[in-house]
Amino acid sequence: MKKLIAGGLLLAAALPLAAQAQSAKPTVVLVHGAFADSSSWNGVITILERDGYTVVAAANPLRGVRADADAVRGLVDSIPGPVVLVGHSYGGSVISEAAEGAPNVKALVYVAAFAPEAGETALGLTGKFPGSTLPPTLAPPVKLASGGNDLYILQARFHDQFAADVPATEARLMAAGQRPIAEAALGEASTAPAWKHVPSWFVYGDKDRNIPPAALAFMADRAKSRDTVVVKGASHVVMVSHAATVAGLIEKAATAR
Numbered sequence: 001m002k003k004l005i006a007g008g009l010l011l012a013a014a015l016p017l018a019a020q021a022q023s024a025k026p027t028v029v030l031v032h033g034a035f036a037d038s039s040s041w042n043g044v045i046t047i048l049e050r051d052g053y054t055v056v057a058a059a060n061p062l063r064g065v066r067a068d069a070d071a072v073r074g075l076v077d078s079i080p081g082p083v084v085l086v087g088h089s090y091g092g093s094v095i096s097e098a099a100e101g102a103p104n105v106k107a108l109v110y111v112a113a114f115a116p117e118a119g120e121t122a123l124g125l126t127g128k129f130p131g132s133t134l135p136p137t138l139a140p141p142v143k144l145a146s147g148g149n150d151l152y153i154l155q156a157r158f159h160d161q162f163a164a165d166v167p168a169t170e171a172r173l174m175a176a177g178q179r180p181i182a183e184a185a186l187g188e189a190s191t192a193p194a195w196k197h198v199p200s201w202f203v204y205g206d207k208d209r210n211i212p213p214a215a216l217a218f219m220a221d222r223a224k225s226r227d228t229v230v231v232k233g234a235s236h237v238v239m240v241s242h243a244a245t246v247a248g249l250i251e252k253a254a255t256a257r
Contacts, residue, residue: 026082033089034181043243062181069097082106099194107253112204115219116190131212137161150180165241195223205234
């Protein structure tokens, strides 16, 4: 089929291309949190890619909220088309900052994650409600040449504290490969909560021992979450133990209008 316009010829084949551009699936950018790394998203990535999504698991530096957000924002800015930005744990603080002013971020998904208001810190939000058992499971701080400390979870305590619903063999590998976070990052105040104007979705486990479930519920409610999924019995790494549930919520955010 052809259509004449002002003496020129416009092929109808151009119309499907435009329609395809409008219906293209957003890219999903996954941001890990403290004591984890990008491999913690492997199960979620497998499902999303099977369902036709392009996925990038960002390497979160875990040095400080603003610096980490700048690193993630650079990645987001390099991606053409819409982006669903997903953060786990401390990564929630990072995506909240990185999405501020990013025109291509269409949705935020918080996976057992912080969604801080301006001026709030990860430490402050964790202590706002009782229930976190993280402090006594931390290893002795590792001093940094540049000043300050890096924090790890003791490998012997990692399974029970961080990943209680993950098989012990897998949790052991996670413990050995954990990424440390700069102690200062947990006390750095957030400045720009993008969840105030970017639609958000939340998922977390009711057996989270790092961030109290009450704190997670408080943040989801405050952000006016489009959908909040609470997974019974799930630990802090709900994306590892319940990858299908987390991937399903991400896809729901990706297809929402």
